[in-house]
Amino acid sequence: MTTIDKNMALTGQPPKALAPKQRLATLIGFSGLIILLLASFGIQFPNKGLWLTLSLLAIFAGVTWFTVLSYQQKSKGIKNDGVWFKSVSSMGFWGWMAGIAITGFYIVLYFFPQYLGLVKEGANTGVIALFDPLSRLLSGNPASQWFVYGTLYTVAILAFGIKFIWKYRHNRYEIIRTISVMFFQAAFAFIIPEIMARLNGSLPYYDLKNIWPLNYYNFERYRINGFISSGDIGLALLIFGILSVFVISPILTYRYGKRWYCSWVCGCGGLAETAGDAFRHLSDKTVKAWKIERWVVHSVVVFVTLMTTAVIYSYLGNDTSKYWLTKSSFLIGVASLLTLVFAWAMVFKRKQLQKDARYGAIGYFVVIMVLISMHVFSGEGNIFLFKSETLRKSYGFLIGSIFSGVIGTGFYPIFGNRVWCRFGCPMAAILGFQQRLFSKFRITTNGGQCISCGNCSTYCEMGIDVRAYAQKGENIVRSSCVGCGICSAVCPRGVLKLENGPLKGRIEAKQVLLGNDVDLMELVNPK
Numbered sequence: 001m002t003t004i005d006k007n008m009a010l011t012g013q014p015p016k017a018l019a020p021k022q023r024l025a026t027l028i029g030f031s032g033l034i035i036l037l038l039a040s041f042g043i044q045f046p047n048k049g050l051w052l053t054l055s056l057l058a059i060f061a062g063v064t065w066f067t068v069l070s071y072q073q074k075s076k077g078i079k080n081d082g083v084w085f086k087s088v089s090s091m092g093f094w095g096w097m098a099g100i101a102i103t104g105f106y107i108v109l110y111f112f113p114q115y116l117g118l119v120k121e122g123a124n125t126g127v128i129a130l131f132d133p134l135s136r137l138l139s140g141n142p143a144s145q146w147f148v149y150g151t152l153y154t155v156a157i158l159a160f161g162i163k164f165i166w167k168y169r170h171n172r173y174e175i176i177r178t179i180s181v182m183f184f185q186a187a188f189a190f191i192i193p194e195i196m197a198r199l200n201g202s203l204p205y206y207d208l209k210n211i212w213p214l215n216y217y218n219f220e221r222y223r224i225n226g227f228i229s230s231g232d233i234g235l236a237l238l239i240f241g242i243l244s245v246f247v248i249s250p251i252l253t254y255r256y257g258k259r260w261y262c263s264w265v266c267g268c269g270g271l272a273e274t275a276g277d278a279f280r281h282l283s284d285k286t287v288k289a290w291k292i293e294r295w296v297v298h299s300v301v302v303f304v305t306l307m308t309t310a311v312i313y314s315y316l317g318n319d320t321s322k323y324w325l326t327k328s329s330f331l332i333g334v335a336s337l338l339t340l341v342f343a344w345a346m347v348f349k350r351k352q353l354q355k356d357a358r359y360g361a362i363g364y365f366v367v368i369m370v371l372i373s374m375h376v377f378s379g380e381g382n383i384f385l386f387k388s389e390t391l392r393k394s395y396g397f398l399i400g401s402i403f404s405g406v407i408g409t410g411f412y413p414i415f416g417n418r419v420w421c422r423f424g425c426p427m428a429a430i431l432g433f434q435q436r437l438f439s440k441f442r443i444t445t446n447g448g449q450c451i452s453c454g455n456c457s458t459y460c461e462m463g464i465d466v467r468a469y470a471q472k473g474e475n476i477v478r479s480s481c482v483g484c485g486i487c488s489a490v491c492p493r494g495v496l497k498l499e500n501g502p503l504k505g506r507i508e509a510k511q512v513l514l515g516n517d518v519d520l521m522e523l524v525n526p527k
């Protein structure tokens with residue numbers, strides 16, 4: 001009896017099933033997860049430290065062994081074999097199942113931590129209790145849901161980071177970049193804050209690599225009080241927090257583009273690049289998605305700026321003898337800073353802004369109007385009828401929890417791995433604004449070499465149609481580009497190169513007629 005082969009690929013058959021050893025590696029990895037699951041359902045493990053170690057080691061060993069089995073027999077080079085055939089990476093049944101499971105985990109984590117075993121007054125139970133020994137070892141405190149999350153997050157970045165390095169081992173940029181995100185996650189986000197908590201109990205938890213507006217809560221009253229009451233180290237951290245917004249970040253973005261943060265340092269980017277690598281091709285490349293992206297992400301920037309201004313405003317006073325910074329001078333300062341940035345962009349960078357200028361102008365107008373209104377209409381801590389606390393809570397709920405966690409990570413298998421970075425992250429938006437207007441970074445294209453294979457566009461996690469630029473030989477200077485370098489890594493012709501160079505001539509749109517720009521039928525059939 002003959003069978004019909006429906007596959008029309010010229011490049012060989014898609015992988016049919018996992019090899020026996022790969023199945024074993026998968027089983028080992030899942031056995032680690034099952035230990036955590038059993039603990040969540042209330043199973044008591046006698047020696048918690050031992051079982052936690054076993055669980056984390058099993059997850060780590062399962063992923064790394066699977067990686068070795070997947071790539072060791074193959075020559076160096078990109079191996080994205082069968083991504084559109086596998087159910088989990090092509091929005092198939094397993095993709096949806098994975099999405100639902102991760103989303104469910106985030107909902108419980110953010111809104112129902114008691115089901116993970118968090119007990120406010122008393123000893124933890126469930127899976128959080130399983131992490132108590134590790135937490136006590138590092139900070140001296142019992143675990144919280146955030147410690148459990150931080151540990152799993154770090155393990156995921158380390159294990160899948162090894163997978164990523166192995167997969168892209170032909171590319172030096174990818175190897176160094178991945179080692180960097182693994183280091184920053186393990187040291188700056190996980191170990192150092194825990195040890196700081198052990199050394200100085202009154203110091204607020206501070207992930208040193210999280211910069212405002214990503215850590216939108218950094219300048220809240222309780223944190224400011226915590227920093228100030230913790231002596232020199234607290235004050236140093238507070239100053240570092242301010243410097244990182246106004247000095248460190250602008251300088252690095254000017255020199256290297258936003259990639260220094262989004263692809264080399266940031267934890268969200270780190271998880272997206274490593275654990276989310278298998279889903280990068282799912283990003284939406286349509287012009288419509290690009291438009292939505294600009295509107296949503298810039299609205300989030302306006303929201304976070306308003307919210308932070310309102311929070312700081314609410315705890316300042318009006319008495320000049322008591323406060324060196326009063327409510328009015330603070331508002332004037334914020335309004336002047338925004339005016340300066342806006343005026344600079346409009347006067348010197350108007351040409352480069354194009355459509356974005358309008359969006360910037362609207363956003364800016366909203367911020368200024370609300371600021372002025374705040375000053376005129378607000379009472380102590382109020383903005384119109386809202387308390388600054390209400391604004392902060394709404395932001396924390398809508399953006400901090402729902403967008404960054406539930407949608408941003410839970411929807412990896414559906415919308416791709418950078419949904420949050422692309423549509424929701426205010427930090428990425430601000431860095432992107434600078435990257436577009438005032439940075440040396442660009443991706444150069446050697447258009448004559450391009451064979452229009454489309455690999456670059458397919459694997460661009462930010463949904464940039466890289467090929468369209470390559471075909472025109474035009475530099476890619478896009479706000480959203482996180483400089484991951486994957487477009488360059490997957491290009492078979494060496495067309496794309498990530499470079500830092502002089503500002504002059506960086507944005508040079510080639511006048512090529514594209515289908516997007518004009519309705520050709522209107523020209524063909526003049527009325």
Ligand code: SF4
Nearest residue numbers: 460481482484485487
């Ligand atoms: S254009 Fe290239 S470097 Fe930029 S985000 Fe897309 S794949 Fe990464």
Ligand code: SF4
Nearest residue numbers: 450451453454456491
């Ligand atoms: S991957 Fe390289 S050759 Fe293929 S379309 Fe992109 S730039 Fe052109």
